[in-house]
Amino acid sequence: MSAVPGGEGEALPPIAVPNATKEGKILFEFPLIEHPCYTAYKIFGDLDCGAPRLLCLHGGPGGGHQTLMPFTRMWPQYGIPVVVYDQIGTGASTHLPETAGNHELWTEKIFLAEVNNLLDALKLRDGPGFHVLGHSWGGMLGSSFAGTQPRGLQRLVLASANASKELSVRSQLIQRTKLPADVQKTLHDKEQSREFDDPDYKAASAVFWRTFMYPGEPRPPEYLASMKNIAEDPTVFRTCQGPSLVLNEGSMRQWTAIPGLPNITAPTLVYNGEFDTSHDVSQQPFFELIPRVRWKTIVGGSHMCHLQPDLQEQVFRMVGDFLTPEKNAERARATSSQYSGMKD
Numbered sequence: 001m002s003a004v005p006g007g008e009g010e011a012l013p014p015i016a017v018p019n020a021t022k023e024g025k026i027l028f029e030f031p032l033i034e035h036p037c038y039t040a041y042k043i044f045g046d047l048d049c050g051a052p053r054l055l056c057l058h059g060g061p062g063g064g065h066q067t068l069m070p071f072t073r074m075w076p077q078y079g080i081p082v083v084v085y086d087q088i089g090t091g092a093s094t095h096l097p098e099t100a101g102n103h104e105l106w107t108e109k110i111f112l113a114e115v116n117n118l119l120d121a122l123k124l125r126d127g128p129g130f131h132v133l134g135h136s137w138g139g140m141l142g143s144s145f146a147g148t149q150p151r152g153l154q155r156l157v158l159a160s161a162n163a164s165k166e167l168s169v170r171s172q173l174i175q176r177t178k179l180p181a182d183v184q185k186t187l188h189d190k191e192q193s194r195e196f197d198d199p200d201y202k203a204a205s206a207v208f209w210r211t212f213m214y215p216g217e218p219r220p221p222e223y224l225a226s227m228k229n230i231a232e233d234p235t236v237f238r239t240c241q242g243p244s245l246v247l248n249e250g251s252m253r254q255w256t257a258i259p260g261l262p263n264i265t266a267p268t269l270v271y272n273g274e275f276d277t278s279h280d281v282s283q284q285p286f287f288e289l290i291p292r293v294r295w296k297t298i299v300g301g302s303h304m305c306h307l308q309p310d311l312q313e314q315v316f317r318m319v320g321d322f323l324t325p326e327k328n329a330e331r332a333r334a335t336s337s338q339y340s341g342m343k344d
Contacts (some may be wrong), residue, residue, distance in 0.1 A: 003164045011221040015070045015312065018044055026113055026121045028088060033096065039114055040092035041122075045081035046074040052082045052128045052154045054323065055119070057234050058226070059136030061111065064091035064236035066225035068135060070306060070316065078320045080131070083122065088114055089236040091229050100235045103251035111141050131323055133157040136278070136303065140168075140257060143286065146268070147260025148162065155323055156268040160278040160303050163285035164256035169248050171279035175212050176246075181313075183207045213303045220307040261289035268293045269322045271315070273301025275343035294322075 025038040042065070047053055056068040065084040074080040086093040099105050124130040127148035129152035140159025143253030146156045175264065176184055183204045190201035210216065214223055242249035262329045270286045272278045274297055287295045296318060298305045306315040321327075 002065075011224055012218045012309070014221045015073075015307070017069050017072045018076050020044055020072075020305075021046070025093075028094075028117050030088060030094075030096070030110070033099075037094040037096070038089060038214060038225055039085055039088060039094075039118055039214065040083035041083055041118065042072075042084055043081065043122075043130075045075035045079075047081050047124070048127075049079065049081060050128060051079050051081065052323075053083060053124050053130045055115075055124065055130050055132050056082065056084045057132065057134035057138030057142050058087065058090075059114070059138050060082070060226070060230060060237050061087060061089065061137050061240050062090050062230045062234065063137070063226035064229040066091075066222045066229075067304065067307065068133070068138075070312060071133060071319070073316065074320055074323070077316075078324055080320075080323055083118075083124070085118060087111060087236070089233070095233050095235070097233065097235050099239070101239055104238065106236065106239045106251045108141065108144055108255060112145055112148075115141070115145055117277075119152070125150070129154045131155045131157070133159060133319065134161060135159040135306070136161065140255070143257040143264070144260060146264045146266055147257060149263055149265055153266045156264065156266045157322065158268060158270045158286060159306065159319075159320055160272045160276050160277050161270070161286070162282040163258050163261070164282070165248060165252050165254065166256070167282035167285070168278070169246050171282045172208075172277055174244050174279050174281065175275075175277060176208065178261055179207060179211065181252070191244050191247060194243070211302075214307065215275070215302050220304070223304055223307055258285050258289065261285060261292065265291045266292075267322075269319065270295040271298060271318070273298045273305040274302060275300070275302050276305070277303045 020042040022043040025040050028037045028039045030037040054074055056071055057169050058065050058068055064086050068084055072082045082084040089096050119125055131154050132142045138156055143158055186200050186204040190198050240250045242251045268290045270283055270293060272283050287293055298311060301311055305311045
């Protein structure tokens with residue numbers, strides 16, 4: 001599928017992460033599907049240790065949890081238990097190829113219901129509550145979820161997210177203008193003629209992805225694994241996103257979190273990369289409308305800056321420090337009224 005970067009190529013060694021404390025599957029009732037459906041999850045650390053737990057929401061939709069595995073290091077390094085999961089239709093969770101193309105079924109409502117089902121099943125709302133970290137589409141989902149003011153949510157991290165699908169499209173079109181003229185022309189012409197499987201279109205798409213999604217070679221195995229998930233079962237991604245991310249023909253084409261952003265009460269960290277498919281234009285509503293927010297643009301960062309060898313530790317420490325303000329006086333002050341409006 002030409003709308004996503006390929007999963008081929010030489011891979012970097014994986015980032016060292018802890019072993020899962022527990023793995024399991026939770027029953028999830030999917031509308032109009034008669035057979036049982038399950039959400040697969042992994043836990044890293046002790047959910048009853050007294051610290052808020054970190055729930056990670058992956059991108060795609062359809063990408064799988066692998067790209068967020070580096071954040072499981074929050075348990076050994078910050079004492080934050082971490083939960084990762086594969087969204088329905090993805091990875092080790094139940095696949096639903098029979099629903100391909102069903103725009104009425106594959107909406108934000110399904111993914112929000114799954115988040116709430118997981119929180120309830122693992123009892124993450126109780127006690128110290130939980131944090132949410134969402135990357136890419138996961139950040140978009142996380143922003144909508146936080147706007148409902150869910151019980152137990154302590155802190156929110158929106159990583160290379162977009163405040164609306166329209167702004168996501170605009171972001172990518174802005175970044176395209178930085179590509180060579182012949183690459184821009186090929187992308188435009190082939191999309192207009194709907195030649196998504198044309199070799200020239202695939203080659204031009206690869207230039208875009210290797211500039212703004214993850215730069216250069218070799219690529220991280222965490223990234224390659226998620227792209228493999230989409231390639232092997234494109235049901236969710238193709239239905240939600242359509243054949244091209246910029247034509248905006250999928251079930252999420254009118255999606256927006258903007259109306260709910262002023263309702264987010266949790267302190268929020270927003271970050272994106274300098275060379276990110278999620279351009280600054282798609283971060284601006286987060287910064288302007290979320291009451292307590294900090295926005296950091298990672299110099300030299302791509303959409304997957306948390307996987308870039310030269311940046312991964314910077315991103316990890318930034319997120320870890322934000323989630324543990326009690327261990328850092330400067331972060332503690334960030335929870336006061338002075339927190340709002342900080343832009344790095």
